[in-house]
Amino acid sequence: MPDTADILRLESLQVHFPIRGGFFDRVLGRPAGAVRAVDGIDLNVGQGEIVALVGESGSGKTTVGRVITKLAQPTGGRLLFEGRDMTSERGSSTLRPYRRRVQMIFQDAYQALNPRHTVFDIVAEPLRSLRLVENHSQLTERVSEALAAAGLNPSGDFFPRFPHELSGGQRQRVVIAGALAVKPELIVADEPVSMLDVSIRAQILQVLVDLRDKHHMALLFITHDLPLAWLIADRIAVLYLGRLVEIGTADQITFNPRHPYTVALRNATPQIRGDADRSKLPALQGEVPSAARVPKGCRFHPRCPLAFDRCKEEEPPALEVGPQHMSACWLTK
Amino acid sequence: MTEPSRSTALLLNVDGLSVDYKLKGLSSRAIDGVSFALRAGEAVALVGESGSGKTTTAMAIAGLLSPNARVSEGEVRYRGERLPINDDVAMRPHRWSETSVVFQGAMNALNPVHRITKQIAEPCILRLGLSRSEATVRARELLELVGIPADRGAAYPHELSGGMRQRVMIAMALACRPSIVIGDEPTTALDVITQAQILKLFGDLRSKLNLALILITHDLSVVAETCDRVMIMYAGRIVEDGTVADVFAQPKHPYTQLLIESIPNPANGKRMIRPIPGDPPNLVNRPSGCAFHSRCPSAMTVCATEVPSLDEVRRGRVACHLHRPLTQEDKVAIHA
Numbered sequence: 001m002p003d004t005a006d007i008l009r010l011e012s013l014q015v016h017f018p019i020r021g022g023f024f025d026r027v028l029g030r031p032a033g034a035v036r037a038v039d040g041i042d043l044n045v046g047q048g049e050i051v052a053l054v055g056e057s058g059s060g061k062t063t064v065g066r067v068i069t070k071l072a073q074p075t076g077g078r079l080l081f082e083g084r085d086m087t088s089e090r091g092s093s094t095l096r097p098y099r100r101r102v103q104m105i106f107q108d109a110y111q112a113l114n115p116r117h118t119v120f121d122i123v124a125e126p127l128r129s130l131r132l133v134e135n136h137s138q139l140t141e142r143v144s145e146a147l148a149a150a151g152l153n154p155s156g157d158f159f160p161r162f163p164h165e166l167s168g169g170q171r172q173r174v175v176i177a178g179a180l181a182v183k184p185e186l187i188v189a190d191e192p193v194s195m196l197d198v199s200i201r202a203q204i205l206q207v208l209v210d211l212r213d214k215h216h217m218a219l220l221f222i223t224h225d226l227p228l229a230w231l232i233a234d235r236i237a238v239l240y241l242g243r244l245v246e247i248g249t250a251d252q253i254t255f256n257p258r259h260p261y262t263v264a265l266r267n268a269t270p271q272i273r274g275d276a277d278r279s280k281l282p283a284l285q286g287e288v289p290s291a292a293r294v295p296k297g298c299r300f301h302p303r304c305p306l307a308f309d310r311c312k313e314e315e316p317p318a319l320e321v322g323p324q325h326m327s328a329c330w331l332t333k
Numbered sequence: 334m335t336e337p338s339r340s341t342a343l344l345l346n347v348d349g350l351s352v353d354y355k356l357k358g359l360s361s362r363a364i365d366g367v368s369f370a371l372r373a374g375e376a377v378a379l380v381g382e383s384g385s386g387k388t389t390t391a392m393a394i395a396g397l398l399s400p401n402a403r404v405s406e407g408e409v410r411y412r413g414e415r416l417p418i419n420d421d422v423a424m425r426p427h428r429w430s431e432t433s434v435v436f437q438g439a440m441n442a443l444n445p446v447h448r449i450t451k452q453i454a455e456p457c458i459l460r461l462g463l464s465r466s467e468a469t470v471r472a473r474e475l476l477e478l479v480g481i482p483a484d485r486g487a488a489y490p491h492e493l494s495g496g497m498r499q500r501v502m503i504a505m506a507l508a509c510r511p512s513i514v515i516g517d518e519p520t521t522a523l524d525v526i527t528q529a530q531i532l533k534l535f536g537d538l539r540s541k542l543n544l545a546l547i548l549i550t551h552d553l554s555v556v557a558e559t560c561d562r563v564m565i566m567y568a569g570r571i572v573e574d575g576t577v578a579d580v581f582a583q584p585k586h587p588y589t590q591l592l593i594e595s596i597p598n599p600a601n602g603k604r605m606i607r608p609i610p611g612d613p614p615n616l617v618n619r620p621s622g623c624a625f626h627s628r629c630p631s632a633m634t635v636c637a638t639e640v641p642s643l644d645e646v647r648r649g650r651v652a653c654h655l656h657r658p659l660t661q662e663d664k665v666a667i668h669a
Contacts, residue, residue: 056524057495167612168383197382197551202595202608224524231597231604254599268529270554272581272598283533284526287494 007082007186007218008045008068013038014076015063019292035292037063039242040077042318045186048216050209052229052250054265055239058288061222064239065188068220069104070095081186100130103179107191109171113163120159123147123177130182142181150177151207169200176207186218187211194223205232226269230254235324238262241299242291244318248325258327260304298330306331342412344512344545345371345394349407352389356401361617363389365569366407368643373512376539376546378556378577380592381566382613387549390566391515394547395432396424430460433506435499437518442502443490449476449501450486456508475504478541480534496527503534507542514538515547520555532559554596557581565589568614568624575649585651587629623654631655635663 016039021032038060045051055061066072067079070086079087081098089095103126106112113122123143126132133139147155150173163171172192179187189208193201209232211217223229229236229250236253238246238261246259257263264284284303289295295302301311310330318326350367353360364386371377379387392398394409396418409416411431417423436442444452453475454468463471473483479500490498499519506514516535520528536559539546548560556563556577563580565573565588573586584590591609611628614620620627626636635654643652654663 056526169612197613198553198592198595199382199609199613202606203610205606206608226525227597227599230599231606265525268526270529270532270552270558271600272554272557272593272596283529285530287496287527288524 006044007047009080010043012077013041016075036242045218050219050233052221052233052236054229059239060242061239065190065222100182102186103184105179105189105192109175112175119161123181126182146177146181188220190222246327252325258321258332259329260306261300341372344373346410351406353405354402374543376560378548378560378563385566386569387566395434396428430509432513433511434515435502435506435519460509479504513545517549572652586653588625634665
């Protein structure tokens, strides 16, 4: 079970990317807009907890991950790691220890690996650059450990191999091993299995769950796949157009979703068996609007089958609908 | 558009089809003795992982095999007539007019510098012999058919969202009134909600136009809601074939069973999925016997030596020694 102490806390996190206006806009002094990729998110991850961040493309889920790993700078709000404000930390003296403790796994293992480096060098890279080892035998030991933890056994066999010699699943394991080598306390995994064949997915998920169970590592699992989130996570946060619309335990979100968007997402997810628990809400029309033109009021109202007048005017705050279960919808009151 | 008669005539008969790819002097068999039939208006899914041969099977039928691929054995009959798959020129009247394909990456398949209407009109001019203005009318009709307001046809591909672009691809596939439409992972790059919309569109078009649909996918859950029948492929062979309801309720082949168990399914409440051990097979160096035997939890000695044939069983077909009469020594389990 996760501890009560939060390892990570996001407070009203905001990432706006400015749009540079055209020539005439600038001459006429027209204000340029902004892409509101992340627009006020409150989220916490406990030590040893697995939280899934679920959203469609354009919902801002990847940007959240990039902020946490300090690859993107927030324009508002705070990023707290073990209570310490990391929002505006720059410079290698503070970021180096932070990067050891927080690692990211990217979606596309084909692009994340340098094709001209051996597996050994790829996994050794973070250990070298973060200066975590003193000599070569220590380095070999840590690389070997990381590969084994990622399920690449016997690890020595993989040292001299190049990425093109590996299967897709093995490549994704090398990416995971690279993140593990530095023994992080939090891993942000951005769609780590979506490029893999189904038969391989379960193996990779097992590696991630083992890390939590054995090493008490926290995991922020970014995905668009609700059943997958249910499978791996303790809690699920649902993101729509830069804001959290619902957050709760994996079971609450999966079996008792309260926000109409979560319900729509669940209904749209194809299932192998059993349509029994699908509610009668009609399927959603249209697509996620651009984050450069966020609708007024509740940002989901133009597509919401249950929208009424208030939704068009006022943005609903996160309202409590049960223990640990919040939904940002006027109807859930 | 006139309502076609609702026939269930036999459209396609694939018999013992094998396709080889030549690569740097090496030859590798992508599909090996694939046989199945397809009727008008039927929706069949070809499910398999990367390298299972599902795309090669479909491309052979559509006459779109790459130049280094050849049909080495077997044949495909369309409405009773043998298709000259290896003859690129002779396949032209068939390609797109009888069998068309909706590809996965609509982003890359559309020409970025032409307006949508023009791109849809193009095949109508070339294949149906329409004039440009007639073809434009037809293109607008097709757009409405796939749920895009005809005026949006003036847009360029980059102005449309991913779901809209996939609809345009479907409109283009329907341009020459084919009887068979092949969807090659048509929803893989799309979000779940958009995916549901596109799958529904496929279903609607199928009943409206009496289309036969071949859906290629690696995602079994997509199949459940769109298709009548499912064929599971592994290492270039069909290992199981049956109705969607039968295969999901009672999968016969161990691979199918593991495939179903490896999909998270909140409906069954089990918060654990079982990984399939090992890696997908290497086609240049094909495993002996049943290609799945090294990963199969119920493998027996016979599985390592003898390729199981795809046999008719009660309601469907399955290629597995567990479903055949065996001698006692054949039955020795490998992973005991």
